[in-house]
Amino acid sequence: MNKRRFAVLLLLGSLAAAPLDDATRKLAHDIFQQLIEINTTDSVGSTTVAAEAMAKRLLDAGFVAQDVQVLGPNGRKGNLVARYRGTGSAGLKPILIIGHLDVVEARREDWTTDPFQFVEKDGYFYGRGTQDMKVNDAVLVTTFIRFKREGYRPDRDIILALTADEEGGKSNGVDWLLKNHRDLVDAVFALNADAGGVTTVKGKPLNVDLEANEKLYADFELDASNPGGHSSLPVPDNAIYHIADALARLEHAPFPFELNPITRTYFEKRAALEAGQTASDMKAILRTPPDPKAIARLSSDARFNSLLRTTCVATRLNAGHANNALPQQAQAIVNCRILPGHTMEEVRLELIRIFADPKITVKYVDNAYQASDRAPETKAFAAVLPPAEVMQPLERVADAMWPSAPVIPEMETGASDSVYTIAAGIPSYGISGVALDQDDVRAHGKDERVRIGSFYDGVEFYYRYLKALTGAP
Numbered sequence: 001m002n003k004r005r006f007a008v009l010l011l012l013g014s015l016a017a018a019p020l021d022d023a024t025r026k027l028a029h030d031i032f033q034q035l036i037e038i039n040t041t042d043s044v045g046s047t048t049v050a051a052e053a054m055a056k057r058l059l060d061a062g063f064v065a066q067d068v069q070v071l072g073p074n075g076r077k078g079n080l081v082a083r084y085r086g087t088g089s090a091g092l093k094p095i096l097i098i099g100h101l102d103v104v105e106a107r108r109e110d111w112t113t114d115p116f117q118f119v120e121k122d123g124y125f126y127g128r129g130t131q132d133m134k135v136n137d138a139v140l141v142t143t144f145i146r147f148k149r150e151g152y153r154p155d156r157d158i159i160l161a162l163t164a165d166e167e168g169g170k171s172n173g174v175d176w177l178l179k180n181h182r183d184l185v186d187a188v189f190a191l192n193a194d195a196g197g198v199t200t201v202k203g204k205p206l207n208v209d210l211e212a213n214e215k216l217y218a219d220f221e222l223d224a225s226n227p228g229g230h231s232s233l234p235v236p237d238n239a240i241y242h243i244a245d246a247l248a249r250l251e252h253a254p255f256p257f258e259l260n261p262i263t264r265t266y267f268e269k270r271a272a273l274e275a276g277q278t279a280s281d282m283k284a285i286l287r288t289p290p291d292p293k294a295i296a297r298l299s300s301d302a303r304f305n306s307l308l309r310t311t312c313v314a315t316r317l318n319a320g321h322a323n324n325a326l327p328q329q330a331q332a333i334v335n336c337r338i339l340p341g342h343t344m345e346e347v348r349l350e351l352i353r354i355f356a357d358p359k360i361t362v363k364y365v366d367n368a369y370q371a372s373d374r375a376p377e378t379k380a381f382a383a384v385l386p387p388a389e390v391m392q393p394l395e396r397v398a399d400a401m402w403p404s405a406p407v408i409p410e411m412e413t414g415a416s417d418s419v420y421t422i423a424a425g426i427p428s429y430g431i432s433g434v435a436l437d438q439d440d441v442r443a444h445g446k447d448e449r450v451r452i453g454s455f456y457d458g459v460e461f462y463y464r465y466l467k468a469l470t471g472a473p
Helices: 003-014 022-036 047-060 134-150 173-180 239-251 261-271 276-284 292-299 302-308 344-355 388-401 418-423 452-469
Strands: 068-071 079-084 095-100 119-121 124-126 158-163 189-192 197-201 204-214 216-225 311-319 329-338 360-365 407-412 428-430 435-437 449-451
Touching: 022 047, 022 134, 022 452, 047 068, 047 079, 047 134, 047 158, 079 134, 079 173, 095 134, 095 418, 124 452, 134 158, 134 452, 158 173, 173 418, 189 418, 197 452, 204 261, 204 388, 204 418, 204 428, 216 239, 216 344, 239 311, 239 329, 239 344, 239 360, 261 276, 261 302, 261 407, 276 292, 292 302, 329 344, 344 360, 388 407, 388 452, 418 428, 435 449, 435 452, 449 452
Parallel strands: 095 158, 095 189, 189 428, 197 435, 204 407
Antiparallel strands: 068 079, 079 158, 119 124, 124 449, 197 204, 216 329, 216 360, 311 329
């Protein structure tokens, strides 16, 4: 490799990276690699293996056994709960930090690299979980070990829960811990490292996102059936055609535009960071009435479209039983991300209206993959803006690390385990220090990756932020 190319790669790898010492960089790197290379998918993986690996690192760093536990409902769905003891001098309840260990399925044939190998190339780390969210699991375990090595004493306990089945499955770890071991994770508030983060454009920080609320996740099953028959005698009443027509209608029938206090604030603040037509459009949708042409232009960008409305998209198809037979059944899964204020059942009924086909049934599918004729009347949690004790340290640390990037409350367009902690009475805030380019979000997709410098910035961010929250000057 020539010197110029090496210098470019070195620059890419260290772009905006915080000045970590070599030992911390190696520790963070090795933990990240170890986590990526443990398969934690629901189908064949094990979060227990990952939880035990992280527990061993904490124990080897000097944590006592009573403060590091791996527990769960079965052998494959283990959760790590670790407690960093504080002085207790101020009589403050602990802070809980949550993050999930499981990852979405990934097929080797879809990727240019092995999704379960930690690959470093062109200034990035590649692998399933490099964005969602083993990147922050590694950040947090590194932070705990870093505190232990230097003998830091926070003014209260800090609890870390790395859990199972956030991405799907029957054994959600946060829900299970709250129901079965509330004492281990009870806290005054929770930080969810699976949300928020630093939005960048080609590596340049634009703003720091703080999750204040999120959409509601729901799966719906579409079914169409037919007596079937020989394929040489085609009939128009084909189950596959019914499903295909319904999905085509869904594609061209977006849910209506809607703003809530968080998304309104987001676009107000984001408009000041944009230029040209995008900035004008963001201002135009805030007017009364909003400009429909501005809505249409912003909706052409998937990032903004997901903030403007409930979204439902087909994610799976299954039909037929033989190449030479008419299908007796066709099925599709539609995944919806529902705006706060609307219920799952409301969306199911809207899908039925959009499909307008009595041959199709629409059922709700729960986390245990059971389908039912009616969806819950559940709504997404209301906006949860952090108090000054959370927000002010965040703004100080963010300003020191990314001076030109303001902190902006946002609505997470996905869904997270905050739904469980908030329901349990623990206010929860999505906060991360890992930066992602706004046009390079690859979570759940092929060739998932994170910029090397962004990872190390994330390591430094949580170290500084937790200290700022727990009494350090």
